[in-house]
Amino acid sequence: MKLKLKRLSIGYRTMKTAVGVIIAISLAQLLQLDFFVSAGILTILCIQPTKKRSIRAAVSRFIASLIAIFYAMIFFEGIAYHPVVIGMMILLFIPVLVSLRFADGFVSSSVIIFHIYSAGDLTGSLILNEILLMVIGFGTALIVNMYMPSIENKLEDYRFRIEVLYAKILHEMAQFLKEGKSDWDGSELVETAELLSKAKALAYQDVENHVTRLENKYYRYFDMRQDQYEIIERILPKISTLPVLVKHAQLIGDFLNDLADHVHAGNTASRYLGKLDDVKMEFSKLPLPNNHEEFQSMAALYQIIEELDSYLEIKKSYRGFTNKKTAEE
Known part of the structure; x- marks a missing residue:
């Protein structure tokens, strides 16, 4: 051997x-x-x-x-x-x-x-x-040891890759809500978790390399994405176990597609919180459920909306920084 x-x-x-x-x-x-x-x-x-x-x-x-x-x-x-x-x-x-x-x-x-x-x-x-x-x-x-090579390019690369993965995950969630099926294997979820762990560790190392700096903008960013990731993990089971698809699911699917197309490091969460309020208004105008399965689906969709509200509030509380690789909204 x-x-x-x-x-x-x-x-x-x-x-x-x-x-x-x-x-x-x-x-x-x-x-x-x-x-x-x-x-x-x-x-x-x-x-x-x-x-x-x-x-x-x-x-x-x-x-x-x-x-x-x-x-x-x-x-x-x-x-x-x-x-x-x-x-x-x-x-x-x-x-x-x-x-x-x-x-x-x-x-x-x-x-x-x-x-x-x-x-x-x-x-x-x-x-x-x-x-x-x-x-x-x-x-x-x-x-x-006062010389430490810059790792900002590596951190920026992690940020970009994580945003691409978030966009993919949100698009897959939207597809399931709009079509009721998906051949997605969920591999992006595992990859995202691994990247977040590595990115936070590298960002913490950057903090340790600056004697007077107590925090790092990338560490705050990856920490914010980690909190959002936990919400995505809670939303996915609710989507995959919907008893039936109702018109309300289309509204959330369209919203998720829009959100997925604009994943970046800037902070425009307030804008999407407003759009989510519009979704809630449209929800209230749609017909009430005709049977128990539709009622269960609508209840689950309301929970998803609340989770998305928390998802956006996390981003709103984060102070964004200029995005270098992904176009702003």
Whole structure:
């Protein structure tokens, strides 16, 4: 059996890590620091997928390393430089880091602990040496991690693909209401759910890459579409289980076709709420049901109208942004 090897690729994070290691080790070596190679290790530990995570990692690791120096002073200088003492110290050190929420700084602080253990004597110059290693290692990681490639084109592509899917789903719903049948397999529903999940995750990553930004216009947009998707999931069973088709279904079908033709990122929900009110008015003018099945169908259609009202209210509360790929209404 042949094994298929994955194609070799070097991402921007890998490139930044390599550059950061070169800079950190070079600086530490230039300053003639002991254990200068460890500056590269500290840099590697701080390169994170986003800017905010990198800052949190650097702060957490720096504080954890300072605590490690304090523990080394107590255990090594107070007891002995012995492997058993290292084990005792770690038994007490880890719970403290966990309680202070600096657990992710354990590995980097362990580097500092082993430096002190190897030196066999905790002096002022050694403490300064370790602090400089931390400043160079963590600082270099923060600097190189300030560059993050723009992902707006990817987010825009997700937005466009989701809108195309929404239009398809709404058209299929309209066709069933107008004709009473459809050969639609519903695959767009599954695809939409997957795209929404991926899009929201990517949009959140963009938030994390802006230190002062607390939210992202795309994240708000995909969140809004997620809420609308849940309403679509509630509407579909009501449409597919209509006992009979009545004239009222034609009105909703025409409305859904119109809505499907104008799915975009702009906010024109108020306009469609007005059109939905017109549909409600037309509803009231149509004949009352003649039998129980027609009554059930009309009741279900009224529920669909209420769901569509909620669908549009969600869009109305959203502050839209300029649509680049889909024409405005």
